[in-house]
Amino acid sequence: MHRKGSRGVLVGLAWGLVACGDPNVVAEVGKRDVSKGDVSAYLEARSAREAPSATQALDALVDRSLLADEARRAGLDKDPKVQARLRTAEREVLAQALLDQRLSAATDDAKLRERHAASREKLVRREVHVRQIMVLVPPGADEVTRNRLQSRINGLYARLVSGESFEVVAREGSEDTASASRGGDLGPVLEGQVDEGFFTEAARLAKGERSRPFATAFGFHVLEAVEPVRTVEPTFEQVRGRLEAEVRRDAQEALMKELRERIPVKRHPERLEARAQGPRS
Known part of the structure; x- marks a missing residue:
């Protein structure tokens, strides 16, 4: 009796293992499996904005597997x-x-x-710390538009010459919204991080010195040096x-x-x- 009972337990365990199957298989579609690795690869290929759940990923993989299985049946793999x-x-x-x-x-x-x-x-590399007043020039602007925007930057520069504070003019007139709220302060800028012509103009300035209006591919600028140009070793x-x-x-x-x-x-x-x-x- 003891031997028969033991054999029955072993048979039951064997059938249980067959029934459980491979723990890495999360779906069977026809004769093909969908694995945990397939689900992980699917999730990794999705953008953070989509961010499907693991269950949604499995559903999508089952649908694609059904289509792929039918494609093979139709001979499309040939x-x-x-x-x-x-x-x-x-x-x-x-x-x-x-x-x-x-x-x-x-x-x-x-x-x-x-x-x-x-x-x-x-x-x-060299580093500059400047404030700027900027007038944006749209890409492909015609001569009439450029002349109008040139007049605008000249007018802002004239306010500086007449004695107004750079920070005030920048807040009121600069079209670089990110720096305008800080009185035009761009913070420390390393060579190579900005337009080459812009950096060249900034590097010429001594502390407190202002540039005349100049143009880059992005627009017209006036700069004021917060600190003199210095050489730094990036961390x-x-x-x-x-x-x-x-x-x-x-x-x-x-x-x-x-x-x-x-x-x-x-x-x-x-x-x-x-x-x-x-x-x-």
Whole structure:
């Protein structure tokens, strides 16, 4: 009796395991499974604005799986155009996966700090701290419009010459709304963060000195220096994004060079021409 009872328990456990199935499978659609990984990939591909729940993602994946299953039944997976699109999707996913793997190793915190230490002299930049009064010029403005806006900035500059406070004129007349509320104060600005012509004009000013009206691609400006131009060395945190972009670019170029040398490639551009021309009658 004891043996039979034990055997019954084992059989029951076995059937229970079969019934439970793979814990990573969250749906079965026909003969194909939808996994937790599929749901995670779907959610990662959605924007933060959409932000579906896991249940909504599963519902959407089931619907797409039903459509895909029916497409296979209809033989669409054998269509050359569909196969080309499938190969494209596979190629892009695998290529990006390799880049993510290789480039993430090249951009860890320690390596970025090493690059920062090795390139500190190159990272040194000038910094200005100015107030501005700005009159915006719409893209593609004609000469009549530009002349009218030039007259406006000249009028604001004339108020400064007559003795009005820069902060007051900026608050009342500047069209750069972000800085106008602060009396035109832009705060410290590093070289490369703003239009080159704008920075050049700002860097010429001594503390308290004002520029004459000048133009950039964005409009007309008048500046007043809060502090004299100075040379600064950006902190690691300030240039981390720039360093990471440079490291990723260098690592990708090195990877592509390695792959081109190791993997044979044959191109047949003449066949593209033949395809573009199509069959001749």
